[in-house]
Amino acid sequence: KQEVTQIPAALSVPEGENLVLNCSFTDSAIYNLQWFRQDPGKGLTSLLLIQSSQREQTSGRLNASLDKSSGRSTLYIAASQPGDSATYLCAVQGGSEKLVFGKGMKLTVNP
Amino acid sequence: EAGVAQSPRYKIIEKRQSVAFWCNPISGHATLYWYQQILGQGPKLLIQFQNNGVVDDSQLPKDRFSAERLKGVDSTLKIQPAKLEDSAVYLCASSLVFSGTGGYEQYFGPGTRLTVT
Numbered sequence: 001k002q003e004v005t006q007i008p009a010a011l012s013v014p015e016g017e018n019l020v021l022n023c024s025f026t027d028s029a030i031y032n033l034q035w036f037r038q039d040p041g042k043g044l045t046s047l048l049l050i051q052s053s054q055r056e057q058t059s060g061r062l063n064a065s066l067d068k069s070s071g072r073s074t075l076y077i078a079a080s081q082p083g084d085s086a087t088y089l090c091a092v093q094g095g096s097e098k099l100v101f102g103k104g105m106k107l108t109v110n111p
Numbered sequence: 112e113a114g115v116a117q118s119p120r121y122k123i124i125e126k127r128q129s130v131a132f133w134c135n136p137i138s139g140h141a142t143l144y145w146y147q148q149i150l151g152q153g154p155k156l157l158i159q160f161q162n163n164g165v166v167d168d169s170q171l172p173k174d175r176f177s178a179e180r181l182k183g184v185d186s187t188l189k190i191q192p193a194k195l196e197d198s199a200v201y202l203c204a205s206s207l208v209f210s211g212t213g214g215y216e217q218y219f220g221p222g223t224r225l226t227v228t
Contacts, residue, residue, distance in 0.1 A: 004153070034216065043115075043202055044154070044219040089153055098144070098167055099217060101153025 002027045002094055006102035014110050015082060021075040021105055023090035028068050034099065035064050035075050036089045044089065048075070080109045113137065115220035117203050123226045129191035132223045136184070136205030142166075143180055144217065145188050146202040154202055160186065193227045200224050 003026045013019060023033070032051045036044040048057045048064040050073070056065040063076040073090060087106045091099040116135040124130050136143050142161050146154035157176065159167040162183040171178070175194070180186040190197055200222040206215040 036219075041224070043117075043221040044204075046216055046218065049216045091153070097142070098156040098159055099146075099154070101155070103151065103153050 002030075002092060002100045004090060004092055004100050004102040006088075006090060006105045008105065009103065010106040010108070012108040012110065013080060015080060017080050017109075019077040019080050019107070021077070021088055021090075021107070023073040023075070023102055025071045025073075025092050025100075027092075027094065028071050030068065030092045030094050033064075033066055033073050033090060033092050035062075035073075036091065038087045038089060038104065040086075047088075080107075082109050082111050085109050115203055115205055115218055117201075117220040117223055119223055120221060121224050121226075123228065124193055126195055126227050127192040129189065130193055130225065131187055131189045132201050132203075132225075134186045134188070134203030134220060136186075136203070137218055140205035140207055140218075141183070142206045142215075143186050144204040144206075145178060145186070146204065148200040148202055148222070150199070157188070157201075190225075193225075195227050198225055198227045 005024045030052055034049045035047045037047055038044050050057045050066040061078040066073045085108050087104045089101050089104040091101040093099050118133050144159050145157045147157050148154040157171045158178045160180040176190055178188045202222045203220045204217040206217045
């Protein structure tokens with residue numbers, strides 16, 4: 001059974017810091033990994049999707065890497081801003097097609 | 112391109128009552144998912160449709176939850192009767208047909224926040 005872990009559960013940083021969010025998963029037989037952002041009371045916004053054959057994806061200040069063999073992914077946020085404050089979730093998609101999510105990491109960026 | 116639509120956005124009911132949620136996926140997306148997100152947890156898949164057919168409903172509490180997707184477009188998720196532990200956000204997502212090689216990005220709606228008192 002696939003399990004996804006995100007540690008820590010919460011992080012508070014001053015504005016301008018470069019951040020690394022970690023995600024680990026137990027079964028390396030995945031098709032892809034997605035990073036999502038969730039604002040309070042809102043749905044999920046997809047940030048980046050990495051196919052299993054890829055090692056990283058970039059979008060603006062965000063960079064996500066995938067090491068399938070070790071069951072790890074990191075989301076790098078450059079020059080954090082207060083608007084980046086949200087909960088970040090990672091999820092993996094395996095052969096059953098469903099996404100298995102971690103519990104998320106609540107990020108607070110202080111001005 | 113219009114996103115995934117859901118209604119209602121909020122619902123408060125008493126335990127043992129029934130409730131229904133509606134989802135309209137992105138046009139052309141054959142696959143539709145319903146997830147349940149309990150406070151402080153990641154979303155958990157309840158049911159997955161591909162067109163009209165059910166692909167995975169292994170985590171759907173079938174004694175009280177039901178879902179349908181008529182004509183392969185809109186979908187309805189029903190709870191009857193509701194329990195206190197059903198309080199959660201119910202998220203609908205859609206994607207293109209699974210390719211078997213890499214999968215497709217899932218797009219989520221805003222969710223329906225259900226409170227059972």
